Amino acid sequence: MKLQGLSILGQHRAKPSGKPTAAMNPATGAALEPDYFWATGSDVEQAAQLADRAFVEFRRWPAQRRAGLLRRIAELIEANATAIQERANLETALPLGRLQGETGRTCGQLRLFASLIEDGWWLDARIDHADANRKPLPKPDVRSLLAPLGPVVVFSSSNFPLAFSVAGGDTASALAAGCPVIVKPHQGHLGTSELVGLIVQQAAGECGAPEGIFSVLFGPGREIGTALVKHPLIKAVGFTGSRAGGRALMDAAAARPEPIPVYAEMGSINPVFLLSNVLQQKAEELAAGMHGSVTLGVGQFCTNPGLAFVESGAAAAAFSKKLETLMGSTPPGTMLTADLCSAYRAGVEKFSRAAGVRRAASVDAGAGKAQAGAALFVTDAAAFLGNHSLMEEVFGPSTLVVECASREQMLAAARRLEGQLTATIHGTPEDLAANGELVELLTQKAGRLVFNGFPTGVEVCHAMTHGGPYPATSDGRSTSVGTRAIERFARPVCYQNFPDAALPDELKEANPLGIWRLVDGKPGCH
Amino acid sequence: MKLQGLSILGQHRAKPSGKPTAAMNPATGAALEPDYFWATGSDVEQAAQLADRAFVEFRRWPAQRRAGLLRRIAELIEANATAIQERANLETALPLGRLQGETGRTCGQLRLFASLIEDGWWLDARIDHADANRKPLPKPDVRSLLAPLGPVVVFSSSNFPLAFSVAGGDTASALAAGCPVIVKPHQGHLGTSELVGLIVQQAAGECGAPEGIFSVLFGPGREIGTALVKHPLIKAVGFTGSRAGGRALMDAAAARPEPIPVYAEMGSINPVFLLSNVLQQKAEELAAGMHGSVTLGVGQFCTNPGLAFVESGAAAAAFSKKLETLMGSTPPGTMLTADLCSAYRAGVEKFSRAAGVRRAASVDAGAGKAQAGAALFVTDAAAFLGNHSLMEEVFGPSTLVVECASREQMLAAARRLEGQLTATIHGTPEDLAANGELVELLTQKAGRLVFNGFPTGVEVCHAMTHGGPYPATSDGRSTSVGTRAIERFARPVCYQNFPDAALPDELKEANPLGIWRLVDGKPGCH
Numbered sequence A, B: 001m002k003l004q005g006l007s008i009l010g011q012h013r014a015k016p017s018g019k020p021t022a023a024m025n026p027a028t029g030a031a032l033e034p035d036y037f038w039a040t041g042s043d044v045e046q047a048a049q050l051a052d053r054a055f056v057e058f059r060r061w062p063a064q065r066r067a068g069l070l071r072r073i074a075e076l077i078e079a080n081a082t083a084i085q086e087r088a089n090l091e092t093a094l095p096l097g098r099l100q101g102e103t104g105r106t107c108g109q110l111r112l113f114a115s116l117i118e119d120g121w122w123l124d125a126r127i128d129h130a131d132a133n134r135k136p137l138p139k140p141d142v143r144s145l146l147a148p149l150g151p152v153v154v155f156s157s158s159n160f161p162l163a164f165s166v167a168g169g170d171t172a173s174a175l176a177a178g179c180p181v182i183v184k185p186h187q188g189h190l191g192t193s194e195l196v197g198l199i200v201q202q203a204a205g206e207c208g209a210p211e212g213i214f215s216v217l218f219g220p221g222r223e224i225g226t227a228l229v230k231h232p233l234i235k236a237v238g239f240t241g242s243r244a245g246g247r248a249l250m251d252a253a254a255a256r257p258e259p260i261p262v263y264a265e266m267g268s269i270n271p272v273f274l275l276s277n278v279l280q281q282k283a284e285e286l287a288a289g290m291h292g293s294v295t296l297g298v299g300q301f302c303t304n305p306g307l308a309f310v311e312s313g314a315a316a317a318a319f320s321k322k323l324e325t326l327m328g329s330t331p332p333g334t335m336l337t338a339d340l341c342s343a344y345r346a347g348v349e350k351f352s353r354a355a356g357v358r359r360a361a362s363v364d365a366g367a368g369k370a371q372a373g374a375a376l377f378v379t380d381a382a383a384f385l386g387n388h389s390l391m392e393e394v395f396g397p398s399t400l401v402v403e404c405a406s407r408e409q410m411l412a413a414a415r416r417l418e419g420q421l422t423a424t425i426h427g428t429p430e431d432l433a434a435n436g437e438l439v440e441l442l443t444q445k446a447g448r449l450v451f452n453g454f455p456t457g458v459e460v461c462h463a464m465t466h467g468g469p470y471p472a473t474s475d476g477r478s479t480s481v482g483t484r485a486i487e488r489f490a491r492p493v494c495y496q497n498f499p500d501a502a503l504p505d506e507l508k509e510a511n512p513l514g515i516w517r518l519v520d521g522k523p524g525c526h
Helices: A043-058 A063-079 A080-091 A096-119 A169-177 A187-206 A222-230 A243-254 A276-299 A314-328 A338-353 A381-385 A406-415 A431-436 A436-445 A484-491 B041-058 B063-079 B083-093 B098-120 B168-179 B187-206 B221-230 B244-255 B277-300 B312-328 B338-353 B381-385 B407-416 B429-434 B434-445 B481-488
Strands: A021-024 A031-037 A127-128 A142-148 A152-155 A179-185 A214-216 A234-241 A262-265 A271-274 A309-310 A358-362 A375-380 A398-404 A420-426 A444-449 A490-498 A517-519 A522-524 B021-024 B032-037 B126-128 B142-150 B154-157 B183-184 B214-216 B236-240 B263-264 B269-274 B308-311 B358-362 B375-380 B400-403 B420-426 B446-451 B490-496 B516-521 B520-525
Touching: A021 A187, A031 A187, A043 A179, A043 A214, A043 A222, A063 A080, A063 A096, A063 A169, A063 A187, A063 B098, A080 A096, A080 A187, A096 A169, A142 B516, A152 A169, A152 A222, A152 A243, A152 B083, A169 A179, A169 A234, A169 A484, A179 A222, A187 A214, A222 A243, A234 A484, A234 A517, A243 A262, A243 B244, A271 A276, A276 A309, A276 A314, A276 A420, A276 A431, A309 A406, A314 A358, A314 A375, A314 A398, A314 B083, A338 A358, A338 A375, A338 A398, A375 A381, A381 A406, A398 B263, A406 A436, A420 A431, A420 A436, A431 A436, A436 A444, A484 A490, B021 B187, B032 B187, B041 B183, B041 B214, B041 B221, B063 B083, B063 B098, B063 B187, B083 B098, B083 B187, B098 B168, B098 B481, B126 B244, B154 B168, B154 B221, B168 B183, B168 B481, B183 B221, B187 B214, B214 B490, B221 B244, B221 B312, B236 B481, B244 B263, B244 B308, B269 B277, B269 B407, B277 B308, B277 B312, B277 B400, B277 B420, B277 B429, B308 B312, B308 B407, B312 B358, B312 B375, B312 B400, B338 B358, B338 B375, B338 B400, B375 B381, B381 B400, B381 B407, B407 B434, B420 B429, B420 B434, B429 B434, B434 B446, B481 B490
Parallel strands: A127 A517, A152 A179, A152 A234, A179 A214, A234 A262, A271 A309, A271 A420, A309 A398, A375 A398, A420 A444, A444 B490, A490 B446, B126 B516, B154 B183, B154 B236, B183 B214, B236 B263, B269 B308, B269 B420, B308 B400, B375 B400, B420 B446
Antiparallel strands: A021 A031, A127 A142, A142 A490, A358 A375, A517 A522, B021 B032, B126 B142, B142 B490, B358 B375, B516 B520
8 A cells, every 4th residue: 555645535636736745753853754634614614415315325334334334454463464554653752562463453442343243232222112001191102212413523643643533533434423523643653544544545446335434634723623523514523632622522523503512532641549458568569550651651641640649658658759750761762653742741841840840850852843851740730729720731751749747638629630541549458448439430530440450451341431621621420441332323213103114124123133222111122 | 488589599588679579460451469579689699608518518419309309399389379379360361280290290390200200321431441461551440420510500491390390301301410500580470480489498407407508589581690600600501482592591601700500491482393294194184283283382382383384275275274264263361471472473573574474373362461363474485595594583372384285395494494492294105205315404403303293392311312402402422401411510420449448338239229230341230
C-alpha cells in the first residue's frame, strides 16, 4: 500500500487541494513522506452524502455480515501489521513492542464486537405479547430493539494510534451497530491513519459494503472537524482528546438545529488514594507501582494517575521519598508530538510556580522538542484545596502527591474532585471497611473504581466502563471501551401490532436467530 | 389534605412570598381556591441542597426499600383518588372517567417500576472474572452495574395531570433508579399537583426516606425552571411539553459548566399512512378510526395524529368525505388551559391561510376561552412539500390529510418528515410488502411504528418506546414511557479487583439477590 497523502472517500480518494502538510517524526523533528492534503468542504459534503446513502442498505445487513466485515478488517490489519507498526513507530515514537500489543488489542476489539453482534443480546430485544381480553382496553403486541443512529464521525486519539484511531474502538463499535463512519484522524499519525484507512476501505470493498460506510478525512479539527459535526446528515460523534477540543464539539453539536450526541473522552487526573494501613505495610512497593503507572508510555494515557492522596506521617514520607528517587531517575522520553510536549512543559511549569507546591523531582529532558522529563510535585491538602488549577490534567509523566492531615481532610479533598475516568484505592480490608464514605463518594465521581492496582491498562471486556462524569467525558452514561460502547450509537425502535413477516428477525415470534430477549418481562433465550 | 398554595421542600413547606397566582377552572374561567405562591430562588437552593444530601443515603437504599416507597405512593394515591380526581377535573376539564383511568395508569406505573427494581435485570450487572495466567498481562476482575445519576428535576406535562405529572412516569422512574426528584408542576393543575405532592411527601416520611428525596416547586418555567436546570447539584432533567420550552431547557443544560442530560418529550405530528389496498377495502372505517384518534381528549395527546397520507383516488375521496362529516359534527371541547386553546386557534388559523390547503371541516367553538372546535384540512403533496410550516404540530383536535399522486410522492413526503414519536401504517399484508422502503424510512424517523391501529394510547410495558429523533424528543435514545425510562437516570459504574465484601450486593460473586447478570459474556441468572 503506497501512501498518497489523500483523504479516503468511500471507495475513492479525494483530489489534492491547497498546500500540503508534512507528517512529522517527533523523535527527530524531521518530516516524513508523503505530505498530506487536507480535505475540503466539498469532501466533507461528499463523505456525508455517501454515508447517508450507504446507511439505507448497511443498517439492514444481518449481524453476521457486519461481523464478517469487522473480522476482515482485523485480518487485513494483521496481514499488514509490520508496515503499520513501523510507520506508527516513526510517527509517534511509541516503541514497536507497545505498537504490537496495540495491534493485538485493536484486532481483539474488532473481533469482540463481531461476536457481540452475532450473540445479539446487546440489542435489548423486548417482546410484550398482546392480550385481546384485557379490560378496559385490549393490550397491543409491542416489540422493540436497538437500531443504529446513522452516520457517525470519529475523531481519533493521539495516544492510541491504532486502538483508538481509524479502526479503533469507536469505529468498531459504530460499524458493529450498523452506522457508517467518517474518521477525522489525529494529525500526529497521518501515515498510520492512511494505512489503516486503506485497509478498512479494502475490507469494505471485499465484503460488498455500500460505498460510503467508511471514509477518512484528513485535516484540522477546528475546520474539517467542526464542519463534519455540524453536517445535518451526521447523527453522532465519537472523540478522544483534550477537554477544550471535546467541549468545542459538544457545544457545536448542541447548537445544531437538530442536536446530536457527542461522546467525548477528555481524560482526567485519576486520583489514587493510599490508605493508612496499607501505606504502613508497603510504602516503597506502592511508590514503585505509582511510578510505573505515571511514567508508562511517557505518561500518555487517559488513565495516567496525576494525583495521589496520602495521610501525612512516616509511611507517607517513605512513599514520597521512594517516589522522588524513582521519578528523578526516569530517563526522558519522546512524546507523541511536539505540541503535546510543549503543553506538558507548560503544565509542569505551572505546578512549579504554584503556592505551597514543592517540585520534588524533575528530569532534564534535553533539547528535543518532543522530549519530556518526569516530574513529581508534593503539596498538602490545604494548598490543594485552595488552588483549583492543581486539579487540571497535565498530560505526560507528571504527578502530584497531596499529603492530608487526617482521613477527614482526605475526604474533603475527594469531595472537591471533578468527574474522573477512574479512582483508585489502595488499602487493607480494614482500610476499606474504615473508608466506606470515601468509596461511596468515589462511586459518584468516577466511572471505574480500582482496588489495590493502578488505573493504567483498560481491560477490553463486557463489564468495563471507560467513561465518567463530566469533564472526564461529555456523557458519563457512556463508555468508549468494552462492549457497552456499542450502545452509544443506537436507539430503541418499537413495533406495535406488526405482522410477524414484517418484523426484523430479532423480533420474530419464533426467535429464528436464537438470541436473548426479554419476553413479557422475563429475560431468556426465547 | 388541605391545600395551602405553597411549595413542598422535603418534609416542610415553603413560606409564602410575593404576589400569589390563582388556579383556574378552564371550563368556567373562574379562579379556584387557594391562590398559589411561586417558589423563590432560596427555595430552589434549599430543594437542591436537600436533594443532594438525601442522595448520599437514598442511592444506597436496597431496591426493595425503594420499591416499598413507590408502592406506598400508589396506595396513598388510591386512598385519596376521589379528591384528586375531583380537583383535576375542575382544573383540567378532563372528564372524571378519563381521570380514573389515568389514576390507574399512574399507580400501575409506580408498581411496574417497583417490580422492575426488585427483579434487578435493568441494572445490566456484568461480571468478567480475573485470569491470573493470561499473557502478556494478568486479566483483572471487572464488574459493573448501572448507578443513579443524582438529583433530577421533572417538569410535569399539562395533558396528563396524573400520569405525567408530580408522581408520573418521570418521577417514578427517577425514584426507582435511586435519584431524588424535584418537580416543577405545570401551572394548569396546581391544586392536583399539591395534592399528589403531599402524598409523595407523606409516603417518603412513612418510609423513612432522607428528607429531600422529593420536593415540589411551584412557579413559572422560565424562572424557577431555568434556575433549577442551571443548579450545579442537579444531574438530569425530565420534561414533557412544547418544543420551544424543551429546547430552551436543552440549551440551558448544554451551556452549563457541567452539561447534564435533558430528556424532553416535545410531541410530534405522528403521521398516518393509509396504503392503497386497505383504503379501498375500508375507507369509512379508517376515517372513523382516524376521527376517534384525532379528537380523543380534545386532541390533547403527544401521539395525536396530525397528518394522514393517502394516495389520491376514489377511496381517498371516500375517506376524506367521511372524515369531513365526522370532524364537522364533533362537539366542541374544553382544552386544558386557555393558553393552549389560544395556541390551537392560532395553529388552525395558520393552516386555514396556507396556500393549497382546503379547510374541509371546522366546528364553531363558541365564546369560552378554552373551548376548541375540531378542524380538518386537506392538501396535496406538492403544497405540503412546499410549506415546511405544515409539518408543525397543532396541539388540539385538528388534522391534515395529504393526497399524494403516487406511492413515490408519498415516499418523498415521508422523507421530508422530522423526527416523530410515532408513525402509523394502515395496509393489507400486500400493501406492507409493496412498501418496504416506506417502513424502513419510518424506522429512521420515529420511535414507534404502529400497524393497522392508531398512535394514541401508549401501552406502559417493557418494550414501549415513547421517544423519537429530535424534535419529537431531545434525545431519541430514550423513552419516557415503559421500563426503559429508568435507564435515563443511571450510568455504568465499574469495580476492578474489589473484595467481594466491598461490592454492591448485585455484583457479589454468590449473586445473593438472584438477579439476572452477564457473567463472562453469558447472560443468565448467575
